[in-house]
Amino acid sequence: MLDERANILQHDPMRIYRAKRDAARRTVASKYTILGFISSGTYGRVYKAQSLEDEGQIHAIKKFKPDKEGDVITYTGISQSAIREIALNREINHENIVALKEVILEDKSIYMVFEYAEHDFLQVIHHHSQTLRAPISNAFLKSLIYQLFNGLIYLHSCHILHRDLKPANILITSSGVVKIGDLGLARLIYQPLQPLFAGDKVVVTIWYRAPELLMGAKHYNKAIDCWAVGCVMAELASLRPIFKGEEAKLDSKKNVPFQRDQLLKIFEVLGTPEEKDWPGVVDMPEYQNMKRLDHFSNRLYDWCQSRIRTPLGYDLLRQLFAYDPDNRLTAKEALQHKWFYEDPKPTWNVFHTVPAHQIPPHRRITQDEAPSMMPVPAHNTSHQGHGHGGVPFTQTQSKPGSTASFGSLSGGGPYGQATGGNGAHVSNRKKARMI
Amino acid sequence: MATDFWASSHYKRWIVDRATLKQARADDLQYVEDPEHLDLLAIYFANVISKLGKKLQLRQRVIATATVFFRRFYVKNSYCETDPFIVISACCYVAAKAEESPVHIKNVVTESRLLFSQENYNVKNFPSDNTKLAEMEFYLVDDLECDLTVFHPYRTLLTLCRKEATDSASLFGSEEGEAEEAGIGIGTEDGPRYWGTGEGQLEVTDGALQTAWFIINDTYRSDLCLLYPPHIIAIAALYLTFILNPSMRDTVLPHLPTEHEHSRASMPQQSSAAPQPRRSSRQAHHTAPTDSPKKPQDPIAFLADLNVSLPLIATVSQEIISLYSLWDRYKEDAMSEAPRHNRDQAQSPFSGSTGSTSPAKRSAPESRSGSLHAGNSNAGTPMDTREDLGETGWSDGSYVTPAFLSGVLMKMREARLADMSHPASGRPVAINKMLERTQAAG
Numbered sequence: 001m002l003d004e005r006a007n008i009l010q011h012d013p014m015r016i017y018r019a020k021r022d023a024a025r026r027t028v029a030s031k032y033t034i035l036g037f038i039s040s041g042t043y044g045r046v047y048k049a050q051s052l053e054d055e056g057q058i059h060a061i062k063k064f065k066p067d068k069e070g071d072v073i074t075y076t077g078i079s080q081s082a083i084r085e086i087a088l089n090r091e092i093n094h095e096n097i098v099a100l101k102e103v104i105l106e107d108k109s110i111y112m113v114f115e116y117a118e119h120d121f122l123q124v125i126h127h128h129s130q131t132l133r134a135p136i137s138n139a140f141l142k143s144l145i146y147q148l149f150n151g152l153i154y155l156h157s158c159h160i161l162h163r164d165l166k167p168a169n170i171l172i173t174s175s176g177v178v179k180i181g182d183l184g185l186a187r188l189i190y191q192p193l194q195p196l197f198a199g200d201k202v203v204v205t206i207w208y209r210a211p212e213l214l215m216g217a218k219h220y221n222k223a224i225d226c227w228a229v230g231c232v233m234a235e236l237a238s239l240r241p242i243f244k245g246e247e248a249k250l251d252s253k254k255n256v257p258f259q260r261d262q263l264l265k266i267f268e269v270l271g272t273p274e275e276k277d278w279p280g281v282v283d284m285p286e287y288q289n290m291k292r293l294d295h296f297s298n299r300l301y302d303w304c305q306s307r308i309r310t311p312l313g314y315d316l317l318r319q320l321f322a323y324d325p326d327n328r329l330t331a332k333e334a335l336q337h338k339w340f341y342e343d344p345k346p347t348w349n350v351f352h353t354v355p356a357h358q359i360p361p362h363r364r365i366t367q368d369e370a371p372s373m374m375p376v377p378a379h380n381t382s383h384q385g386h387g388h389g390g391v392p393f394t395q396t397q398s399k400p401g402s403t404a405s406f407g408s409l410s411g412g413g414p415y416g417q418a419t420g421g422n423g424a425h426v427s428n429r430k431k432a433r434m435i
Numbered sequence: 436m437a438t439d440f441w442a443s444s445h446y447k448r449w450i451v452d453r454a455t456l457k458q459a460r461a462d463d464l465q466y467v468e469d470p471e472h473l474d475l476l477a478i479y480f481a482n483v484i485s486k487l488g489k490k491l492q493l494r495q496r497v498i499a500t501a502t503v504f505f506r507r508f509y510v511k512n513s514y515c516e517t518d519p520f521i522v523i524s525a526c527c528y529v530a531a532k533a534e535e536s537p538v539h540i541k542n543v544v545t546e547s548r549l550l551f552s553q554e555n556y557n558v559k560n561f562p563s564d565n566t567k568l569a570e571m572e573f574y575l576v577d578d579l580e581c582d583l584t585v586f587h588p589y590r591t592l593l594t595l596c597r598k599e600a601t602d603s604a605s606l607f608g609s610e611e612g613e614a615e616e617a618g619i620g621i622g623t624e625d626g627p628r629y630w631g632t633g634e635g636q637l638e639v640t641d642g643a644l645q646t647a648w649f650i651i652n653d654t655y656r657s658d659l660c661l662l663y664p665p666h667i668i669a670i671a672a673l674y675l676t677f678i679l680n681p682s683m684r685d686t687v688l689p690h691l692p693t694e695h696e697h698s699r700a701s702m703p704q705q706s707s708a709a710p711q712p713r714r715s716s717r718q719a720h721h722t723a724p725t726d727s728p729k730k731p732q733d734p735i736a737f738l739a740d741l742n743v744s745l746p747l748i749a750t751v752s753q754e755i756i757s758l759y760s761l762w763d764r765y766k767e768d769a770m771s772e773a774p775r776h777n778r779d780q781a782q783s784p785f786s787g788s789t790g791s792t793s794p795a796k797r798s799a800p801e802s803r804s805g806s807l808h809a810g811n812s813n814a815g816t817p818m819d820t821r822e823d824l825g826e827t828g829w830s831d832g833s834y835v836t837p838a839f840l841s842g843v844l845m846k847m848r849e850a851r852l853a854d855m856s857h858p859a860s861g862r863p864v865a866i867n868k869m870l871e872r873t874q875a876a877g
Binding site: 008009010011013014016017018020021025074075076077078080083084086087088090091093103105108158187188191192193194199 | 442535537565566580852
């Protein structure tokens with residue numbers, strides 16, 4: 001007996017503690033029925049689930065991919081991305097942010113239980129471009145953007161940068177409430193202990209990445225999220241990404257390359273930035289590279305003519321696309337923009353003005369994946385197109401927009417489920433080990 | 436969130452009352468000879484966290500967060516049923532991530548093994564395997580209920596105080612350089628401070644700010660971070676600084692009602708020329724050497740204007756003093772000559788100046804009446820209650836060392852394990868037998 005005790009103290013001192021905790025813990029299966037599989041990404045997988053308690057409410061359960069050595073699931077440390085998402089979600093509470101109901105830590109896996117949202121911006125875009133073949137109405141567009149800004153104001157007032165705003169990460173409930181999701185790349189910027197750049201070399205999916213980031217800025221702020229909203233607004237209006245550049249991948253030394261193509265895509269619409277519009281541009285690390293690019297002039301007004309269709313809408317977009325981050329409209333200022341006060345006015349149910357037959361279909365779930373809820377299949381990590389209501393994808397898998405919708409954050413990188421680009425993969429794997 | 440303490444998980448779920456803390460230590464209490472050993476263990480563990488944090492080059496705020504995690508964990512668990520050392524490692528590991536300055540798990544394991552195997556702690560079996568620490572992290576995060584955002588008094592301090600003349604942003608962790616976030620404290624865009632409506636900042640000397648910072652560091656040696664909101668702790672630390680820091684004391688003394696009001700009443704001629712007694716020339720004469728043309732501030736009035744309960748501040752201040760009194764009996768190293776020699780304070784932004792000395796110690800020699808060390812009467816300062824704090828029997832130099840406390844901890848754990856192995860034999864008897872046996876053996 002003494003030997004065994006000594007053994008516990010010497011070799012597994014926390015055994016009694018763990019036994020106690022394990023016995024007290026309520027399992028996912030005891031609280032939820034898994035209805036089906038929604039989507040997946042480098043972070044793990046998202047399931048649709050029904051609560052066995054509170055009136056059978058529907059939830060989305062995000063299961064972080066457990067780390068494995070061979071086929072054995074082991075503890076390797078919770079990823080920075082998961083820690084962020086959990087830590088931030090535990091503190092925030094806003095109508096326009098996806099609410100975290102609870103976190104269940106069970107059997108080496110982390111399950112985040114979120115409120116369920118039936119739609120997302122990407123799905124709305126696909127629905128209009130592929131099924132309806134008609135633009136999103138002004139009233140609908142305005143309501144979507146209004147609520148998006150409303151949520152963003154909250155995040156920014158909490159000193160949180162989202163850092164991965166894109167259509168796939170912005171959800172809509174069946175009652176027409178916009179919900180910003182996916183705080184896996186988000187972080188607090190209040191009195192950071194080290195520069196933001198030190199934590200994550202690359203943030204924001206390439207098409208939505210602000211020019212200061214593309215120019216290699218070491219310091220950035222809330223303005224990067226506002227740029228991304230501008231991109232989202234333009235994409236909703238035109239049904240395709242406004243700056244659809246090719247991402248230059250990290251090299252073997254994980255240096256961040258000059259994003260030539262993405263900058264060109266931006267310059268083609270907004271013109272080449274001038275020092276008078278953006279005094280800081282000359283100090284940007286990539287300024288010399290930028291100067292070698294062809295020169296363009298601003299044609300945003302023309303771009304908006306057929307797409308945004310109102311002068312005030314153009315004005316809002318113009319101000320969100322200000323090159324100088326300091327001149328870019330803040331979320332707060334944007335919400336007070338005259339566009340939102342001109343008819344048609346935004347509605348709290350974004351579908352209020354949408355005819356019933358034009359409302360996007362429900363999120364598709366698949367059954368075959370559902371049984372894998374508990375043990376994750378060993379080699380099944382590349383997924384595409386799940387959960388988009390049968391809308392075919394036009395992009396290749398490595399493109400940022402193709403990430404599956406619900407909670408499509410990437411595990412610590414902005415690459416979504418990029419399967420191309422070895423650099424991205426290497427960096428993600430490296431990151432997983434780092435933290 | 437970052438500014439709204441009242442909406443935070445910290446405020447809503449992790450400010451507990453004394454009864455809860457008592458309950459949390461109930462099991463442990465059965466396994467110690469002297470209940471005070473548990474309070475000394477609280478100092479001991481905080482010191483271990485601080486040391487490990489320094490080995491891992493964690494910033495002070497990360498160490499503070501790790502310490503808060505540790506305290507929260509032991510609101511729900513007992514020392515005697517767990518291995519506090521692996522909990523400490525996991526707290527540092529998680530805190531580094533929660534504060535966005537992650538360290539590699541392998542680093543944490545290596546440094547932990549190195550530190551804990553030292554004679555003082557005598558932990559020879561710390562796992563070399565990353566998965567053990569990762570497993571502990573997993574359980575820790577669960578026990579912390581995923582509440583990983585912690586508020587600290589440092590922020591309040593820097594919001595309340597401004598160093599004289601220089602811009603302190605560069606000193607205080609804002610090397611970030613993010614234009615809009617670079618300011619210390621809470622920006623104007625956030626409206627009123629989260630604890631009240633006080634306006635402006637108190638101008639203090641480097642030394643005073645340093646003293647307050649060190650006092651805050653020291654509060655993590657106790658359960659204060661579980662009992663009181665951080666801004667209360669910060670204000671209490673500032674209050675104590677008024678007495679401990681010579682420059683502050685000289686500024687404050689003329690304003691103390693006991694001295695000033697009274698003397699004015701009895702000897703009106705002394706300050707007859709002062710329509711505003713709190714702006715007396717005497718104060719101006721005593722303020723720091725910087726010949727600032729500005730009107731000197733009145734720290735007491737500044738405190739009074741804060742929208743906090745001053746009796747509560749006084750209570751917390753007393754508790755901090757009690758902590759120092761207890762701490763006087765704790766000695767990092769039996770060989771070292773000064774009881775506070777090894778106190779870990781170097782990680783403050785002042786590191787490099789007087790890193791390893793406690794505020795109390797630093798100010799003691801210059802102190803006219805407010806030394807925390809000397810057992811003399813400290814009439815006229817809030818310190819004079821410290822004699823009631825159970826000094827008797829300890830002034831003869833019998834110190835408690837980490838090695839001793841490591842032994843206490845091991846005995847607790849062995850005894851607990853024995854009890855759990857023989858539940859039928861009844862706890863109290865088993866404890867004593869086990870204690871006797873281990874004492875005889877050791």
